Amino acid sequence: xxxxxxxxxxxxxxxxxxxxxxxxxxxxxxxxxxxxxxxxxxxxxxxxxxxxxxxxxxxxxxxxxxxxxxxxxxxxxxxxxxxxxxxxxxxxxxxxxxxxxxxxxxxxxxxxxxxxxxxxxxxxxxxxxxxxxxxxxxxxxxxxxxxxxxxxxxxxxxxxxxxxxxxxxxxxxxxxxxxxxxxxxxxxxxxxxxxxxxxx
Numbered sequence: 001x002x003x004x005x006x007x008x009x010x011x012x013x014x015x016x017x018x019x020x021x022x023x024x025x026x027x028x029x030x031x032x033x034x035x036x037x038x039x040x041x042x043x044x045x046x047x048x049x050x051x052x053x054x055x056x057x058x059x060x061x062x063x064x065x066x067x068x069x070x071x072x073x074x075x076x077x078x079x080x081x082x083x084x085x086x087x088x089x090x091x092x093x094x095x096x097x098x099x100x101x102x103x104x105x106x107x108x109x110x111x112x113x114x115x116x117x118x119x120x121x122x123x124x125x126x127x128x129x130x131x132x133x134x135x136x137x138x139x140x141x142x143x144x145x146x147x148x149x150x151x152x153x154x155x156x157x158x159x160x161x162x163x164x165x166x167x168x169x170x171x172x173x174x175x176x177x178x179x180x181x182x183x184x185x186x187x188x189x190x191x192x193x194x195x196x197x198x199x200x
Contacts, residue, residue, distance in 0.1 A: 082199070083197070083199070084096070084114065084197070087197070089199075090127075090129055091126050091127070092198070092199045093127070093196055093197070093198050093199060094116070094196065094197040094198075094199065095119075095194060095195070095196050096114075096116070096194070096195045096196075097137065097192070097194055098110065098192055098193050098194070098195065099192055100192065101190035101191055101192055102138075102190060102191070102193060103187060103188045103189065103190060103191075104118075104138050104142070104173040104185075104187040104188075104191075105187065107138040107191070107193035108138075108140070108153070110193070110195070111140075111193070111195035111196075114195060114197075115197060116195040116196055116197035117140050117153050117154075117195065117196060117197075118138055118139050118140030118141075118153060118193060118194065118195060118196070119137065119138075119139040119140055119176055119193075119194040119195070119196050120139070120140045120141075120152050120153065120154070120196065121139075121162045121163050121176075121180065122162075123162075124161070124162070124180050130176070130178075130180070131178060131179050131180060132178070133176065133177070133178050134178055135192065136175040136176065136177055136183065136185075136191055136192070137175060137176050137191060137192050137193050137194045138173070138174075138175055138176075138185075138191050138192070138193035138194070139174055139175065139176040139182065139193075139194060140152050140153040140154075141158060141163075141173070141174040141182060142172060142173050142174070142187070143172040143173070143184075144172070150165065150174070162180075163180055163181065163182045164180060164181045164182070165181075165182050165183075165184070166181055166182065166183045166184070167183075167184050168183045168184050168185065169184060169185065169186065170184075170186070171184045171185040171186040171187060171189075172184075172187055173185050173186070173187035175191055176194065
């Protein structure tokens with residue numbers, strides 16, 4: 001971090017403020033004893049000093065903000081991509097929240113057409129922002145065969161540490177709620193959905 005010029009030290013600004021106060025106090029005392037001409041002259045001097053000090057304080061604030069600007073993160077630390085336009089990039093994965101309501105199969109087809117898949121939870125730790133989701137969205141989880149195990153689109157089995165399943169109604173598909181909870185849902189029920197695309 002760059003050093004701030006000594007004249008803009010906070011203690012110096014306090015000194016200037018006190019000096020201004022003393023000047024105004026002196027002018028007030030002169031007001032009680034001085035002639036009108038001397039009074040006007042003293043007020044003019046005090047206002048001039050006040051203006052100079054205010055300019056110095058404003059300049060100090062501006063310079064202080066310039067010297068305290070944080071350096072941007074290195075490119076390799078701040079870069080996340082490439083993602084499709086308007087998609088959200090988080091920890092090398094692209095996400096898109098679609099507001100139109102579709103069935104699970106239509107949602108899956110929509111994601112596939114955009115070179116992505118329905119949402120899959122790989123790790124609660126690395127996808128922690130998803131706990132903030134408030135509404136329900138289709139995710140890439142389906143029960144195959146019926147009354148069998150829950151599987152992701154890629155054929156992998158749902159693990160207990162990935163999600164908490166909540167049985168809401170007879171259904172072989174699942175919507176993502178919040179706090180890493182999935183709710184069973186009829187696959188034909190229209191819902192919004194989340195597509196994701198992992199960056200290699």
